[in-house]
Amino acid sequence: MSKHVFRALAMGMVAMGVVMGAAFPLFVLGFGVPKSTAFSPTFIIATLVAGLVVGGLNFALASRIVRPRLRQLSSRMQQVRAAMQKATFSGDWTACNPAVCRLHEQDEDELGAVAQSYNALLHALHDAHMVEARIRDFTQTVSSKLDLHELGDQALGLLQANAHAQGGAIVLERQGEWTVLASRGLSHPEKLVENKVYFNAKDEAVQTRITLPPGVTVDAILSHFVPSDVLLTPIKNHGFVLGWVILASATPFADDVPRLMPLLMQGLGLALNNALLHDDLQRVAALDPLTGVYNRRFGFKRLEEELTRASRDHSSLSVLLLDLDHFKRVNDTYGHLSGDKVLIRTAHVCREILREGDVLMRYGGEEFVVVLPGASIQDARDVAERIRFAISQSQINLGDQLLQVTSSIGVAATSGQKAIAAEELIALADERLYKAKATGRNKVVS
Numbered sequence: 464m465s466k467h468v469f470r471a472l473a474m475g476m477v478a479m480g481v482v483m484g485a486a487f488p489l490f491v492l493g494f495g496v497p498k499s500t501a502f503s504p505t506f507i508i509a510t511l512v513a514g515l516v517v518g519g520l521n522f523a524l525a526s527r528i529v530r531p532r533l534r535q536l537s538s539r540m541q542q543v544r545a546a547m548q549k550a551t552f553s554g555d556w557t558a559c560n561p562a563v564c565r566l567h568e569q570d571e572d573e574l575g576a577v578a579q580s581y582n583a584l585l586h587a588l589h590d591a592h593m594v595e596a597r598i599r600d601f602t603q604t605v606s607s608k609l610d611l612h613e614l615g616d617q618a619l620g621l622l623q624a625n626a627h628a629q630g631g632a633i634v635l636e637r638q639g640e641w642t643v644l645a646s647r648g649l650s651h652p653e654k655l656v657e658n659k660v661y662f663n664a665k666d667e668a669v670q671t672r673i674t675l676p677p678g679v680t681v682d683a684i685l686s687h688f689v690p691s692d693v694l695l696t697p698i699k700n701h702g703f704v705l706g707w708v709i710l711a712s713a714t715p716f717a718d719d720v721p722r723l724m725p726l727l728m729q730g731l732g733l734a735l736n737n738a739l740l741h742d743d744l745q746r747v748a749a750l751d752p753l754t755g756v757y758n759r760r761f762g763f764k765r766l767e768e769e770l771t772r773a774s775r776d777h778s779s780l781s782v783l784l785l786d787l788d789h790f791k792r793v794n795d796t797y798g799h800l801s802g803d804k805v806l807i808r809t810a811h812v813c814r815e816i817l818r819e820g821d822v823l824m825r826y827g828g829e830e831f832v833v834v835l836p837g838a839s840i841q842d843a844r845d846v847a848e849r850i851r852f853a854i855s856q857s858q859i860n861l862g863d864q865l866l867q868v869t870s871s872i873g874v875a876a877t878s879g880q881k882a883i884a885a886e887e888l889i890a891l892a893d894e895r896l897y898k899a900k901a902t903g904r905n906k907v908v909s
């Protein structure tokens with residue numbers, strides 16, 4: 464481009480010199496130079512040559528000043544283009560940094576203005592690429608996570624870093640219930656789902672920013688610091704709101720944060736949807752469809768995990784093997800569906816008595832196993848007794864009549880000293896269950 468411009472410039476300058484040279488004889492007439500001299504061939508040739516030389520010198524001078532600066536601009540542009548092409552694939556933006564590629568802007572002429580515009584363009588390009596890189600990195604990281612809680616934790620950490628927020632949380636809606644998936648820097652994150660401001664924003668499903676004027680503090684749930692700026696952004700997937708990201712900062716967020724968040728939410732929405740599906744599948748694969756407690760395969764895995772932990776921590780662990788008494792009779796007398804009701808009720812009664820951390824599985828047809836981590840044989844016997852009693856007192860409504868059943872329970876515990884295999888422990892409980900059956904049923908043997 465610069466060649467074309469300079470050729471035109473040179474032609475223009477030389478042509479102007481020639482025109483000036485041609486006009487000069489007329490000009491000198493005004494100063495009293497005789498006509499014969501002014502229009503003599505020698506004078507005309509001399510003035511034309513002088514015009515040519517002045518035009519040429521003008522061009523040389525202009526090109527000496529302008530050409531290097533245009534060259535610098537053009538070479539910087541090429542440098543930036545090459546560096547950006549490279550960085551797009553390598554992710555290394557150091558060669559494209561505006562600090563490296565910018566032009567000096569000291570002159571206040573048109574070239575200075577061009578340099579300024581070029582620098583502004585460079586900044587805009589760099590910022591656009593940086594935003595794109597942040598979105599890509601974020602999406603790549605979150606989409607590699609399938610575990611719901613791991614995803615929540617990782618995503619929140621990245622969002623917090625991107626927004627320079629001191630605190631935040633991700634809340635999710637599942638089956639009509641709002642739960643906090645991840646939180647950072649909050650003292651009572653569980654209260655988030657009860658917060659009125661937050662609920663107002665939730666109903667509208669659009670990003671909401673709550674900026675508090677200086678000096679105004681809120682009755683903070685975010686009490687690790689005093690928030691002055693809170694940003695709530697919906698996480699959507701195919702138009703459905705899966706949850707919200709709440710970020711809070713003690714100082715106002717940078718201007719680009721509210722614009723960046725919805726862009727990051729696109730990747731998070733997709734990743735969260737995958738993780739939720741994965742979680743649902745895992746749940747379905749782990750549960751017994753009739754009673755909703757763990758199935759034998761998954762429950763056994765949990766027993767093995769708890770046994771490993773108990774042996775590592777030198778803590779005790781007990782199991783109960785529970786079998787309903789004369790269950791065949793229930794089926795034969797009242798029908799299979801009534802039998803199913805009894806099984807569902809039994810699982811419910813057990814769950815009511817057990818604590819969080821205890822494991823309940825359906826081990827076979829009418830057999831259940833309870834794993835009690837940390838429980839000694841005495842503790843386990845007490846729990847077993849409570850379950851046995853509760854089952855015997857429970858009435859199952861069959862429509863036209865109430866049914867009551869009993870159960871027998873075998874209890875076994877680890878010794879706390881030597882490691883024991885899951886099968887061995889269950890076999891021990893089974894022996895005791897057999898004894899309970901053989902000695903009259905509706906009893907606990909340990």
Ligand SMILES: Nc1nc2c(ncn2[C@@H]2O[C@H](COP(=O)(O)OP(=O)(O)OP(=O)(O)O)[C@@H](O)[C@H]2O)c(=O)[nH]1
Binds near residue numbers: 789791798802829
């Ligand atoms: N309704 C229903 N019955 C089941 C299910 N799974 C197993 N059963 C029944 O459970 C009964 C188990 O009977 P048995 O093993 O003979 O034992 P019991 O009748 O409980 O007698 P004891 O254990 O000796 O007290 C059988 O009739 C099975 O058909 C189920 O999912 N639903």
